[in-house]
Amino acid sequence: MKAAVYGGPGDLVIGEAPDPAPKADNVIVRVRACAICGTDLKLFTVGNPRCKPPRIIGHELVGEVASVGAEIxxxxxxDRVTVATSVSCHRCDYCSRGLENLCPHMKCISYDWNAGFAELMALPAAVVRGGNVIPVPADVADTAAALSEPLSCVINAQKIAGVKPGDTVVVIGAGPLGCLHSEVAKAYGAHKVILTQRSAxxxxxxxxxxGVDVVDVSKEDAVEQIRARTDGQGADVVIASAPTAASQATALQMARKGGVVSLFASLPQGNSAIEVDTRLIHYGQISIVGASDSRPCDVRDAVALLQAGKIDTKTIVTHELPLERLLDGLELMRKREGLKIVIRP
Ligand SMILES: [Zn+2]
Ligand SMILES: [Zn+2]
Structure with a gap:
């Protein structure tokens, strides 16, 4: 089969690889689409100690079941399926509290098992039994279904931030995840969604x-604009979806009293300390929350939102490329051209 095999930073070879062997305890999936994630680009440029090469990477996938082992x-x-990438142990304290995404024994598709930048992939029994294989209805297109995993991370974050009907939600950064945040906030009933961005x-x-109010922060002061557009109050929820210290610091100034700031995008390791005015937090009773990864239940919710037509995937998926052009896709991401790039193996 055709596959993209990752060997370490700068080393991603697209060529022939052996087909995964059907076994009694696995499922073989024919991959129909697999989107490129920001973490794939990070893996390719700087690496990640959790990923064990040689490895076929690519975790934002949708496919069709090609064979089912006798024990499955x-x-x-x-069956058309997508996968919840993070496979938790189901035994630890975090798993028992419904925080499977924080499980310390987590294994990941594309780090511990081969994944979706290939024509075929094997899903081991542990992935199936863990509830990580999620059905995709026929009326959700492949390119839309490939967004299930990033969308699930956005959903996890907005559940934690408590986005609710009537809220004003500010999203900082109109990258692929920022755009998904805007769509999810509308789907959750936000009365006003404001998205800030710098690049033209x-x-x-x-x-x-x-239904998204866009602020060009190359021309206008972001905090002033948010104040002006919220009757001077600030937003109920501010989601920092740009990986910069400045956006995290300004997020606090955009929240209303009693509001919530979600630090959704992570800052680079060793460069993640920011200065905050704690008086804003104290007197404003502002909550600052984190969000990382997602759980199978969030992926199910993502598929449901896609099926309900709540997510403008036509705008968000800007490129579809064959597997042979995966490196071009990574280069587009590096240059921040377009939004979501979907590979069709
Ligand atoms: Zn991803
Ligand atoms: Zn666990």
Missing amino acids: EGLAVG ARLALARKLR
Whole structure:
């Protein structure tokens, strides 16, 4: 089969690889689409000690079940599925509290098992039994279904931030995840969604999203604009979806009293300390929350939102490329051209 095999930073070879062997305790999936994640680009440029090469990477995938091992229950040949990438132990304290995404024994598809930048992939029994294989209804297109995993991370974050009907939500950064945040906030009933962005190319894409107020922060002061657009109050929820210290610091100034700031994007290791005015937090009773990864239940919710047509995937998926052009796709991401890039193996 065709596959992209990762050997370490700068080493990603697209060529022939052996087909995964059907076994009694696995499921073989024919990959129909697999989106490129920001973490794939990080893996390619700087690496990640959790990923054990040689490894076929790519975790934002949708596929069709091609064979089902004798020991596997609940799946049939022809089923369309996506996967919740993070496979937790189901035994630890975090798992028992419903925080499977924080499980210290977590294994990941594309780090510990081969994944979706290939024509075929094997899902081991542990992944199936853990509830990580999620059905995709026929009316959700492949390119849309490939967004299930990033969308699930956004959903996890907005559940934690408590986005609710009537809220004003500010999203800082109109990258692919920022655009998904805007769509999810609307789906959760936000009365007003304001998206801030600096680069002209991404501003143009963000303006295609319906019902989203876009602020060009290359021309206007972000905090002033948010105040002006919220009757001087600030937003109920501010989501920092740009990986910069400045955006995290300004997020605090955009929140209303009693509001919530979600630090969704992570800052680079060794460069993640920021200065905050704690008086804003204290007197404003502002909550600052984190969010990392997602759980199978969030992926199910993501598929449901996609099926309900709540997410403008046509705007957010800007490129579809064959597997042979995966390196071009990574280069587009590095240059921040377009939004989501979907590979069709
Ligand atoms: Zn991802
Ligand atoms: Zn666990």
